[in-house]
Amino acid sequence: MTAACEHGCCTSAALASDRRAVLKRRVRRLVAATISYNVIEAVVAITAGLDASSAALIGFGLDSVVEVASAGALAWQFSGADPEARERTTLKVIAFSFFALAAYVIAGSAGSLLGPETAHPSTTGIVLAALSLLVMPGLSGAQRRAGRELGSASAVADAKQTLLCTYLSGILLAGLLLNRLLGWSWADPVAALVIAAVAVKEGREAWRGDHCC
Template sequence: MSSEHITRIRKGRTVEVVSLIYNIIEVVVSLTAGFATGSSALVSWGVDSIVEANSAAFMIWRLRGEEQGKSERELRKRKKITLSVLSGAFTVAVAFILYEAISKLISQDTASMSWWGIGILLVSLVVNPLLAWGKYYYGKKTDSPTLKYDAIDTMICEYQTIVVLIGIGLVQWQGWWWADPIAALLIVPYVAWEAYESGRDAYHVELDPDDREEADA
């Protein structure tokens, strides 16, 4: 492995470190504001940020292994573990978001205003595309599908941010109490798809692909 390739891997890992730190900030602010104001959309967005933070943490672990020159089998093992953990985390997030949103629809509770919540959403509108670009750029430079896959996840989070902002806006300025839990429910299909895709990809990661090829032959 060339020194230039290692440098690019290290830079990709740095982007993931920044992503992890920022996602932790998202989690703290959005969950605190969401529970304080009764906003299902903010809470659901915060739960998804927990999953994004886990994604960044496991990507750091995997890229660190590649940087250290771990064996191909070890790298495949780390990839399989990373994708499996993500699939499980996404599945739990789907269940929680459904529970939170449906409960609010039944009780018809109206979420109150939170400038902290709106503030972190607006900041994320700018930060997420920058993080996604960094992940995709170094994923392409290092030929890392998982980095590019994580970049797509970050852009999905950008979509979710827009949805939550619209939901909160409709509640506050139009008085549509149901817009907040509906915004949360709109997040579900994307999180569920991420759960399916990461689980499917984990299943297809072969620790010893040569053995599988010999068996098929």
């Protein structure tokens, strides 16, 4: 027997209360792990980005800040006695976070493409992007499964935020490697613009609550 939530999720109408409690605890643990990793990722990426004048690295670091804000909103939601009542507010916070990221990255990328300063190669950025490609898929997948079973659009939206970091890690890695190996400094701000475009798409989906299924 299934019932559809307002966001189109399919979840068991008879999901036992003890199972719901287990899933909620799992979401909280995954959120804590996501916040911890992304705080470190943000510090390293922004520091390395400023050192290398890399719009892509700075944008990646700011995406990590957005992920922390998103995960923090989800932690607030699931800290209450009735997480479902906080669902829409959490989704709005996640959406605004995406839009703010996109606006900043677009401005920074335009300045890099049109300005005289070019991005320098960053070994630290390459290592960080490769590490995120390994870490983020596992965190995202576990949270997405728990969120879908709970029927929580916000948990799934935050999981997609984490999965987005995987895609952005690949984009970032490609841009940094092109700069390092071929000297294509323009690849860095172009990679940042791709990051911004994906962030806008995810923000729109979060705003509409389309993340559940």
